[in-house]
Amino acid sequence: MGNDHFPEVTVYESMRDKGVSRREFLTFCSIMAATLALPASFAPRIAEALEKKKKPTVVWLEFQDCAGNSESFLRASSPTVKDIVLDVLNVEYHETIMAAAGHQAEKSLNDVVKNLKDQYIAVVEGSIPLKDGGVYCCVGGKTAADIVKEVCGNAMATLAVGTCAAYGGIPAARPNPTGAVGVADAVPGITVVNLPGCPVNVENITATVVHFLTFGSLPSLDKHGRPLFAYGKRIHDNCERRAHFDAGQFVRQWGDEGHRKGWCLYEMGCKGPETFKNCPRIKYNEGTSWPVGAGHGCIGCAEPAFWDKMTPFYRRLPHPPGFGVEKTADKVGAGLAAVTGAAIVAHGIGRIVSGGKKESE
Template structure:
């Protein structure tokens, strides 16, 4: 499934396995900052491949605070040694936002701020992946009033190419697809201007939404639990952010359970979009920038545009008044010239 996500055909699977089994396991260093670990949790629940296959066979997970057996100084030492041993070759995964206010003191690990850690670990990284909305652009911690000055990894590591995989949590298969492409081919997928892989973030949720035909037909749920909602109508008017949100949820669903917000009757929240998620209120509708045609058609030669009788009347009255005034004025002109002539 992860291979399919990046558009790699089934015939490439042996190559993926081969590359992994050749001992080319890239070292992965995984940093947690301001976050809920939801991205890791959802990754732990993916099954194609299983997470144990990933971390035991495909990559060498050298530092991950959630999955680590080690703790304290031992863990920090592992980070140091992994960075030294694999300088220029390791993959850095950042999960969570980085606080920048007051020197970044709001998130510290091993007495180092998130800011310092991110900068230090990214120096010799072969690839940097920002996992989840927090790491991609700030996510929940950056919501107003943003007391810690939280921001995403690309905003801190401005001189590096950062692959961002926004989502709250990020879809694990987008992550696995990106990592497997890097493991197998040593390349990163094509990215958009925000660093998001095009294979997953090129289209809006709205474009491929299973409820889309209802939108085109103008069938909307107006209220939670109403007849339209029960019939599975479009959730746009309940505040669905699908038209403004680029993500793969409508085609890939989420995780392995095939469930996702719109599927269970809840409007999309826009979690992948910086301008939408945690910013536009949940049930507020978003403007549709590039509207698409409805499923109705205008008729050939359809009558359009009405002239109201009132407007016609007013226009007629104005024209009549002008004509009358002109007539009267011209009559007076004649009188005047006649008078003048008589005076002469």
């Protein structure tokens, strides 16, 4: 990059200078390999890359949003992740946290766009309103649509963090009064990685950048523009309550015995069987918990148009799609309930079959 404004230090140097030990650095590399769903043997390769690669310069734009993704980014409490986020990335512009304001702040942004064309990463938080000429969100006298076109259009890549930036999110919910869209729809044709979620998991931002630094390319994406390493698996398939689903043990009322025992939230409207994200594995707040872990069903916040498609949040999914075992199990469960008049509806044909054998033995 070679510009006096933008210090050229490697990721590892930056971490080391801030007191991160070699052991913590290597631990971080192992965590990143796991987050990227790579074998542990990739950790040394990640370490080698972070020792050599300069910190990429980032500008963070914020539009129609609740600032929850900035909170997620800044509230990481573990020294390892916190330091990595702020050390992997050289954040030159972030309206919410930067000390500069007004023209000085605008200069920081303009300097990056002008001096580092195709060399910086744009991070966008919040949706972009297009209706009525984009007047519903303006910063420094410019519309969000114009800013995103200029800044993301000149970036090496854009990370759309949070569901609003990825797909329009809650501002785009019917009737979408501001014509809100995500980055890819606001600036067609640019390179965008969607990292949806309410909020984004900071580990997924970091892992995306680490993937780029290590392999020289962005991670593989699904049809919704999301990295497969983070959004390639169903929440239902990694959920800690899955054994209760398979055993037909369901919460039927908030605060009932099943709820207190940590049973499955499917009957309470959990959307986990239709949603894709690595929440059960990496969780939030340094792995402390996640919505289902805390006793609330998944609301599908990382899916496109989730507010329109996933509501009502507390109504049971009628037919989890594409999985014959569960459909069959649902029917079997209904038949069982009719025969026995029991309150428990069995789900999971395997468990039903094995349970039936036991009873007959």
